[in-house]
Amino acid sequence: MANTNENRNNFIVSEDIPKITQTISTNSNSNDDDDDDDVPPLIRALKATEERKAFHFHFPGHIRGKAAPTSMTELIGTNPFVHDVTELSDLxxxxxxxxxxxxxxxxxxxxxxxxxxxxxxxxxxxxxxxxxxxxxxxxxxxxxxxxxxxxxxxxxxxxxxxxxxxxxxxxxxxxxxxxxxxxxxxxxxxxxxxxxxxxxxxxxxxxxxxxxxxxxxxxxxxxxxxxxxxxxxxxxxxxxxxxxxxxxxxxxxxxxxxxxxxxxxxxxxxxxxxxxxxxxxxxxxxxxxxxxxxxxxxxxxxxxxxxxxxxxxxxxxNPHTLFIESVKFADEAKMLINKIPGISILDPSTFPDFPAIMDPLRITVGVWGLGISGFQANRVLDNDLGIISELVSTKSLTLAFSQGTTSEHVHRLVSGFEELSTMFYARNCEKEKVNYTIDGNAIFDNLEMSLNPREAFFARKTKLKLEECIGEACGESICPYPPGIPVLVPGEVITNSVLGYLKKIISQGGFVIGAADPLLSTIVVCKKS
Missing domain, CATH: 3.40.640.10 (Type I PLP-dependent aspartate aminotransferase-like (Major domain))
Known part of the structure; x- marks a missing residue:
């Protein structure tokens, strides 16, 4: 269902940009924090504590870097330790x-x-x-x-x-x-x-x-x-x-x-x-x-x-200028990546019954048309091409653009997906689409909660082998990370489809957090009273 103007008005308004009375710099990368006449309050306070040159008998024990570990100072220098202080009277x-x-x-x-x-x-x-x-x-x-x-x-x-x-x-x-x-x-x-x-x-x-x-x-x-x-x-x-x-x-x-x-x-x-x-x-x-x-x-x-x-x-x-280049680079990257064979870009039409508005600085790239999973694509992009994604999923990778993104980033990213397409599209274009979901159903369908999360968290627990867990009340939060969204929360009934989804995540190179056994050979469940 396409977005109506009314729907768009619920989300996007240029008036949402704050009306700041300060002079707006045209250089979005200007180092505005160095002007002594306009220093942020906490920066000013930290500078003042350093300038006192006092004798310190308080935490933390590195005493403004004097006892900082050499391995750390070789990595980041001593300045961070100088300003790593406690709640001093000056602060x-x-x-x-x-x-x-x-x-x-x-x-x-x-x-x-x-x-x-x-x-x-x-x-x-x-x-x-x-x-x-x-x-x-x-x-x-x-x-x-x-x-x-x-x-x-x-x-x-x-x-x-x-x-x-x-x-x-x-x-x-x-x-x-x-x-x-x-x-x-x-x-x-x-x-x-x-x-x-x-x-x-x-x-x-x-x-x-x-x-x-x-x-x-x-x-x-x-x-x-x-x-x-x-x-x-x-x-x-x-x-x-x-x-x-x-x-x-x-x-x-x-x-x-x-x-x-x-x-x-x-x-x-x-x-x-x-x-x-x-x-x-x-x-x-x-x-x-x-x-x-x-x-x-x-x-x-x-x-x-x-x-x-x-x-x-x-x-x-710089409220009006900081993200001009970032949005331009993201738009350019989307346009170029969307032309690559076997590659798809997530957009509002992906959810026909949900009037989605998308963050212009977030790009999700689908790779199932190449006959590979998101995890496989990430291994090539990260290990071989030096391109690191923010989020890796079963069928896609999500890229986060920011003010630090440059034209070189965009060129490298597009080239990386072109190379990925060259490697996999020709050999897999005749194959049936890879299905990484469970029977085409959402993993959250038909979830049943036998205990509320607090009851389950404090309930007596036991560990069961994976094949013995179906029908039991889960005793822990289990979620692929990122994004950190639980597939099972304490108290939910464990189903065969959810276990299958989790096993596929692990087999494709993903990992889960929250589980006592991260390999999921066992799961913690609530004991029945």
């Missing part, structure tokens, strides 16, 4: 900021359009878990799309909530799931009401790892009309506010809590993320703050925090 208190961290948080909230923003040093996973704990109490229902990240399962276990899953549209040719529709959310809310189940929150992932976005505008209206907060895992969409071709942000579509991985397409250090709340009254701010306090470390890395502030500063200085 701030992580959980109760009153100085530069508070200033940095306020400026981040203004930039991203939030009522309040938190800096996270435990990744988006920590923010997802805290959001679920802050909105759902034990026994309450959380409406949750089934292809959510494993951190959402952890949040369900921590909170004691009971999941009511929504199953996204699934394309067997690609072995990829899309998002969820407003109608699915509305139906789930009505079903819970009919069953007298109290709903704590609705949890949606948008965009997915493949860059597929959900119509959050309509979903937020449905949630709010039912007095239910909407949590959005926007880990892969922190950059959406900064180019007119990007989808609308979750905040601008009415979400109440949004968690973003600022380290993915944006520029902060790995493990650093942000959590934003809207002006909605649906969220208990104090409860959310306490949940973050419980889950985050009491020894935060100020390098991670400073990288978040520096990223915010750079975005504020």
């Amino acid at each position: 701030d208190n992580f959980f109760c900021p009153k100085g530069p961290l508070l200033e940095a948080k306020k400026e981040a909230a203004e930039l991203f359009g939030a009522k309040e923003s938190w800096f996270l040093v435990g990744g988006t996973s920590c923010g997802v878990q805290a959001s679920i704990m802050a909105t759902c109490s034990p026994g309450e229902t959380i409406i949750l799309q089934r292809n959510a990240h494993v951190s959402a399962t952890a949040g369900v276990i921590f909170s004691g909530a009971v999941p009511r899953y929504i199953f996204p549209q699934y394309n067997c040719d690609w072995d990829i799931a899309a998002g969820v529709t407003p109608l699915q959310v509305e139906t789930a809310i009505k079903d819970c009401s009919f069953e007298c189940r109290k709903i704590g929150a609705v949890f949606v992932t948008s965009p997915t790892y493949n860059g597929i976005c959900t119509n959050l505008t309509e979903i937020s209206k449905i949630c709010h009309s039912n007095n239910t907060p909407l949590i959005v895992d926007e880990a892969h969409g922190a950059h959406f506010k900064f180019h007119p071709k990007m989808p609308k942000t979750a905040l601008n579509q009415g979400a109440d809590i949004v968690i973003q991985s600022t380290h993915k397409v944006l520029f902060s250090l790995s493990q650093s993320s942000m959590l934003h709340i809207s002006n909605s009254k649906m969220v208990d701010r104090e409860r959310l703050h306490k949940c973050l306090h419980i889950l985050q470390t009491t020894s935060p890395s100020w390098l991670l925090l400073a990288s978040l502030d520096a990223t915010r500063h750079r975005l504020s200085t």
